Amino acid sequence: MRDDLTNRGYLPRRNPAFHVPAAASARSEAAPRAVTDTTGAASPLDAYRVAKEPYYRAVADEIALYEAAYSVRMPMMLKGPTGCGKTRFVEYMAWKLGKPLVTVACNEDMTASDLVGRFLLDANGTRWQDGPLTMAARFGGICYLDEVVEARQDTTVVIHSLTDARRVLPLEKKGEIVEAHPDFQVVISYNPGYQSLMKDLKQSTKQRFGALDFNYPEHEVEAEIVVHESGVGLDAAKKLVHIAEHARNLKGHGLDEGISTRMLIYAGSLISRGVAPLAACRVALVRPITDDPDMRNALDSAVTTYF
Numbered sequence: 167m168r169d170d171l172t173n174r175g176y177l178p179r180r181n182p183a184f185h186v187p188a189a190a191s192a193r194s195e196a197a198p199r200a201v202t203d204t205t206g207a208a209s210p211l212d213a214y215r216v217a218k219e220p221y222y223r224a225v226a227d228e229i230a231l232y233e234a235a236y237s238v239r240m241p242m243m244l245k246g247p248t249g250c251g252k253t254r255f256v257e258y259m260a261w262k263l264g265k266p267l268v269t270v271a272c273n274e275d276m277t278a279s280d281l282v283g284r285f286l287l288d289a290n291g292t293r294w295q296d297g298p299l300t301m302a303a304r305f306g307g308i309c310y311l312d313e314v315v316e317a318r319q320d321t322t323v324v325i326h327s328l329t330d331a332r333r334v335l336p337l338e339k340k341g342e343i344v345e346a347h348p349d350f351q352v353v354i355s356y357n358p359g360y361q362s363l364m365k366d367l368k369q370s371t372k373q374r375f376g377a378l379d380f381n382y383p384e385h386e387v388e389a390e391i392v393v394h395e396s397g398v399g400l401d402a403a404k405k406l407v408h409i410a411e412h413a414r415n416l417k418g419h420g421l422d423e424g425i426s427t428r429m430l431i432y433a434g435s436l437i438s439r440g441v442a443p444l445a446a447c448r449v450a451l452v453r454p455i456t457d458d459p460d461m462r463n464a465l466d467s468a469v470t471t472y473f
């Protein structure tokens with residue numbers, strides 16, 4: 167049930183910051199494909215397999231481009247506004263390529279040790295615990311740093327030696343240099359709308375990545391996604407997309423960000439469970455994105471145009 171809800175967008179996939187993907191808990195359906203390190207031992211990344219095919223509706227040639235990038239282990243940057251499908255895409259690609267996916271939700275309190283690892287004290291003394299980046303590098307996973315720009319620049323630089331020709335990670339505290347497993351890849355997500363001079367990636371970080379642009383899909387495709395993910399009918403889904411398009415035109419004119427595909431799925435989910443469309447749109451589309459009374463009125467009247 168939880169997986170069903172997660173796949174339909176009701177439940178968060180990425181909290182806490184360093185997590186086992188929801189799909190991993192439903193692993194029993196797929197034949198287990200053990201991850202091995204170079205010595206052939208089983209790996210802790212087994213828990214990070216995406217076992218069930220995630221629903222992903224391709225919008226252009228992003229799947230082929232990503233596959234080509236992965237074939238040369240090019241680090242990738244997924245650029246686009248919030249809730250437009252970047253995370254779903256990387257989950258789908260990890261499944262398609264049969265690689266474990268280790269996701270880290272970046273934040274400004276994150277330190278390099280949170281990524282790389284640290285010594286822990288337990289009953290038997292101190293022991294080293296790999297962080298998510300080290301684990302993915304050691305055992306060959308895709309490490310997805312979501313909203314990487316939220317991390318401080320001195321944290322982000324730890325990925326530099328892994329994202330150029332060296333493909334190594336020095337663990338200074340441990341006195342070890344980890345050579346990245348051949349399957350290892352770093353993927354970051356980046357919302358260009360949020361960037362400011364104070365908060366941006368260094369050029370020396372950006373230039374280590376290939377980049378794929380994401381945006382809200384065109385009308386028919388977005389409606390198809392909303393139908394699939396929320397269970398709402400196609401007519402209502404199309405109306406929801408019209409409302410979103412209206413709001414997206416107000417970005418920069420009173421709205422910081424437009425209504426995302428994720429929000430449309432929330433609205434569709436409420437409608438498909440019997441909530442009146444006006445109320446569903448207010449709760450899921452209008453109230454979350456603005457507190458400005460005039461803007462709320464403008465969006466409410468856009469809603470009443472369609473419902």
Ligand SMILES: Nc1ncnc2c1ncn2[C@@H]1O[C@H](COP(=O)(O)OP(=O)(O)OP(=O)(O)O)[C@@H](O)[C@H]1O
Pocket residue numbers: 173174175221222223224225246247248249250251252253254255312355357383391395427428431
């Ligand atoms: N092309 C798509 N195919 C299938 N589902 C999609 C697609 N685009 C968006 N979605 C749906 O929209 C929801 C939000 O997308 P997702 O979580 O991938 O956004 P995101 O771009 O990673 O957002 P954020 O930057 O906030 O993390 C997904 O859970 C999925 O249901």
